[in-house]
Amino acid sequence: MYIPKGVHEVCPKEVITLCNNLTIRGSGIQSVIKIADGTGPYKAIFGQNFSTDARVENVSFEKFVINQNPGGNPVVSSATTGSQYVFSLKNFSNAHFNKLTFRPTTGGNAISCNGSRSNGEYVDMTCQDVTVEHCRFYRESPKQEYVDNSAIYLNCSGVIVSNNKFYSYGDETMRARGCIETHGGKSVITGNYSEGYATGVNIASRAQGKDGINKDFVSMIPSNVTVTGNTFTKVKKGIQLWVNHPKDNIKPVAEDWDKEVEMITLENVLIGNNTISVDVSDYEKSQMNYNGISFAGDHKGNRWVRNLIINANNIIYTGSSANINVEEGVIPKNFLSSYGIGFTIGFVKKSV
Numbered sequence: 437m438y439i440p441k442g443v444h445e446v447c448p449k450e451v452i453t454l455c456n457n458l459t460i461r462g463s464g465i466q467s468v469i470k471i472a473d474g475t476g477p478y479k480a481i482f483g484q485n486f487s488t489d490a491r492v493e494n495v496s497f498e499k500f501v502i503n504q505n506p507g508g509n510p511v512v513s514s515a516t517t518g519s520q521y522v523f524s525l526k527n528f529s530n531a532h533f534n535k536l537t538f539r540p541t542t543g544g545n546a547i548s549c550n551g552s553r554s555n556g557e558y559v560d561m562t563c564q565d566v567t568v569e570h571c572r573f574y575r576e577s578p579k580q581e582y583v584d585n586s587a588i589y590l591n592c593s594g595v596i597v598s599n600n601k602f603y604s605y606g607d608e609t610m611r612a613r614g615c616i617e618t619h620g621g622k623s624v625i626t627g628n629y630s631e632g633y634a635t636g637v638n639i640a641s642r643a644q645g646k647d648g649i650n651k652d653f654v655s656m657i658p659s660n661v662t663v664t665g666n667t668f669t670k671v672k673k674g675i676q677l678w679v680n681h682p683k684d685n686i687k688p689v690a691e692d693w694d695k696e697v698e699m700i701t702l703e704n705v706l707i708g709n710n711t712i713s714v715d716v717s718d719y720e721k722s723q724m725n726y727n728g729i730s731f732a733g734d735h736k737g738n739r740w741v742r743n744l745i746i747n748a749n750n751i752i753y754t755g756s757s758a759n760i761n762v763e764e765g766v767i768p769k770n771f772l773s774s775y776g777i778g779f780t781i782g783f784v785k786k787s788v
Contacts, residue, residue: 462500473508477518540576604632636668641701674712717755
């Protein structure tokens with residue numbers, strides 16, 4: 437399917453469904469799909485509403501622009517009014533996104549490939565093989581209201597996210613939450629650049645899957661996640677690890693860790709050769725901990741990771757405002773603890 441040059445307005449009250457072996461291609465920045473003024477709430481432009489929708493395989497999207505038009509359609513996305521995804525895939529394999537421009541992106545995710553089943557109990561392991569390459573994302577929030585967001589959300593196996601660029605300007609840096617969120621593996625995230633998004637990568641754990649319907653649970657460990665060669669600038673929390681476990685709020689001891697290694701939910705993660713520039717300019721507007729690489733969330737127990745390797749990353753603190761100038765060493769007394777690499781909650785050291 438070819439998208440000709442010009443601006444083509446859509447009003448996706450119903451998602452535009454896809455078929456197998458489909459390529460949608462434009463002529464670059466001159467081919468624009470734009471949300472029409474006054475569209476109102478919507479779930480997604482392309483894809484699927486439910487995991488029970490007919491499976492889609494071998495789909496590609498290349499060389500066009502998506503304008504979600506928050507000025508002409510100032511509707512804040514939400515789970516109840518509509519998530520405003522551009523692409524939402526829930527029963528899929530072999531999906532590829534190349535040289536797309538999201539200007540702007542407004543919803544929960546611009547690209548969502550989510551193989552979750554039974555309210556997150558497990559992942560359908562046949563949902564796999566996604567690439568997102570050479571795309572650009574420009575965040576803009578309708579009515580300047582914050583909603584939880586990641587430009588790219590991937591809960592599936594066999595993922596490559598490479599050479600993409602993410603931008604957030606002005607006060608939007610207070611609302612642009614995450615560039616890339618990957619759940620488990622196997623994932624390779626490399627060569628990406630961001631400016632103004634709070635987090636470059638959220639690496640989330642995933643413990644079990646099923647190879648199709650009515651199959652036994654299968655461990656998805658080791659995760660095998662590689663995050664290397666990226667440059668994330670003006671971040672607040674550069675790379676975060678979200679690790680969940682049934683004993684998350686129980687104080688760990690080494691003996692328990694050794695007895696329950698099968699419960700590890702994130703294993704074989706390499707974070708190396710990234711440049712992370714942490715900008716604290718927004719601190720007086722929104723106080724938080726500013727970290728280069730760290731665990732996320734408020735869990736008190738063992739983070740249940742193994743073979744987490746952090747190597748040769750360049751982490752820099754920058755930024756200034758009325759009472760802060762990091763480069764001059766001016767920090768207010770109420771400045772919260774911040775770390776270039778910080779793992780301050782209990783875990784077994786031999787796992788990292």
